[in-house]
Amino acid sequence: MNDTTHDLAPGPIRAVLADDERLMREQLRSRLQEAWPELEIVAEAKNGLEAVELCREHRPDLVFLDIRMPGLTGVDAARQIVQLPEDDSWLVPEIVFITAYDQYAVEAFEQGVADYVLKPAERERLAITVARVKKRLAQRREGTVEEAADAVEAPAGASMQQLLHKLSAQVSPGGVPKYLQWIQATVGQSIQMIPVEDVLFFISDEKYTRVQTATIEALIRKPIKELVDELDPQLFWQIHRSTLVNVKAIAGISRDFRGRQLVAVKGLTEKLEVSRSYTHLFKGM
Incomplete structure (x- = not known):
């Protein structure tokens, strides 16, 4: 050599x-x-x-x-x-x-x-x-x-x-991982890795959970009840049994004609309903 x-x-x-x-x-x-x-x-x-x-x-x-x-x-x-x-x-x-x-x-x-x-x-x-x-x-x-x-x-x-x-x-002394940093989601016919901080909100139906960012809408099979335990509660608030919203994405709170609280999301026209169990999150807002 x-x-x-x-x-x-x-x-x-x-x-x-x-x-x-x-x-x-x-x-x-x-x-x-x-x-x-x-x-x-x-x-x-x-x-x-x-x-x-x-x-x-x-x-x-x-x-x-x-x-x-x-x-x-x-x-x-x-x-x-x-x-x-x-x-x-x-x-x-x-x-x-x-x-x-x-x-x-x-x-x-x-x-x-x-x-x-x-x-x-x-x-x-x-x-x-x-x-x-x-x-x-x-x-x-x-x-x-x-x-x-x-x-x-x-x-x-x-x-x-x-x-x-x-x-x-990202790993605690006991070997338990901290909060999710990425979401692997289906976008059309492809799989994409989405940074959690880019997600504006998660909203579930019976089969899928919708992942919404400012530019894309994706789907995952993970239910809200699992995401609640895996996401940083300081960043994502649960506002409904089927909805988690990124606190940084909240543009404001309003009420509809029935008195329900609605969360306005930055950059989107869609509003998210707040169920009675979570109205305390927005007291004073």
Whole structure:
């Protein structure tokens, strides 16, 4: 090997899996064996602390980290893993987060410095992750010094640290996620990721919940009773059993001829009815 190539050891790609749920680890291992038969899973961890120590011991090319783990979350484990010392034969591993929460996936995906698998691991989505990781690892192993450096600069450097800092702030010490940051919704024939702060209101019928922004109307299957628990109550007020409104989007309150309170929404002509149970929210307005 000449001095124009990065000195990465040849051989199979080696991975560590970390998830506190045994069945999840078994399912992921099984699906990975289908999607990537030549992948060598060198160790499995039940928590974040074990994941860090196993990475220190085995120096893997790839780590799958569940975001929600006791003691040390997957995000905090990743922060320690990317600080492990590198040498001529080992670079910081690729990170793949395992999560049931879309907002973490979107954060990682949009920054392009990590990948993700949503629980439960679906074969089709896992195949996409495998293809991406293979490509990045191939660049490390086969590229020139400059190409390899470019390939690892984001995961090992500031971009990865910024991502992990953001994700860490979204996970409480107990591993319980804070409020939703993104909504995955159907818009026409496509799926879009909508920042929660852009949503003016949510309103449900028996089957779907309508997500309204200033520019688009989308649909999700999540009912209002679930959204109430997942959205920041300081940002979204429930004003009806079927309606949540973004406080920042409220333009004013009026009454109709029957005395019902109606919320005017900024930028829209549509008004939202306030049920009697929630009229106290607007006393003095």
